[in-house]
Amino acid sequence: MDIDSIVQGITIYAIPVILAITLHEAAHGYVARYFGDFTAFNQGRVSLNPTKHIDPVGTILVPATLFIVSKITMGAGFLFGWAKPVPVNFANLRHPKQDMLWVAVAGPGANLVMAFFWALVMKIAIVLPVSDLTGPMLLMGRAGIEINLILMVLNLLPLPPLDGGRMAVSLLPHGIAYHFARIEPYGFMILLVLLISGVLGVIVLPLITFIKLMIVSFFGLYV
Secondary structure (H helix, E strand, O other): HHHHHHHHHHHHHHHHHHHHHHHHHHHHHHHHHHHOOOOOOOOOOOOOOOOOOOOOOHHHHHHHHHHHHHHHOOOOOOOOOOOOOOOEEEEEEEEEEEOOHHHHHOOOOOOOOHHHHHHHHHHHHHHHOOOOOOHHHHHHHHHHHHHHHHHHHOOOOOOOOHHHHHHHHOOOHHHHHHHHOOOOOHHHHHHHHHHOOOOOHHHHHHHHHHHHHHHHHHHHOOO
């Protein structure tokens, strides 16, 4: 077991992971407040403070364990986890069904912006004179792009309670949306089955790869 490699991997991924989940959740709360729901704001969740959004199990224990185990068994780190969901009372929105769409889009949208940010970090590392920071910046930038695109694409799946499911409920006619929303209690169970069966990878990996290629091409990167 290469302890140094594992420690380095966790160090490189820690900041991108924390920023990815923090800004994703804060974006939901900010947009919800903009459209009239102050639930998250009143609970202090419209914040860039990571401690407000970190779930000890889903944000720290599960990702760290998966990364270490996959690094040992497969030689490549695998990450999966979650943050504390930002509370949103859709009934408080000025136009609940329509505004739900923008609240849902905010999280994945924040991840897309961050993917571009990390690509910019890589570009800066390449352009600046080589230093001790060049290697870490490149590795962290690559990790940031991958983490944010994974989080974005996963959340865009049309499966309640994921953001894509909320978007579908907002866009579907009322009758169909009502029945579709009833899937929510089983959403994560369905997601877990898709993950274990390998179907999830078949669905999301081509999308992640395509968007990643678009971003790195925009900045003239090779990752």
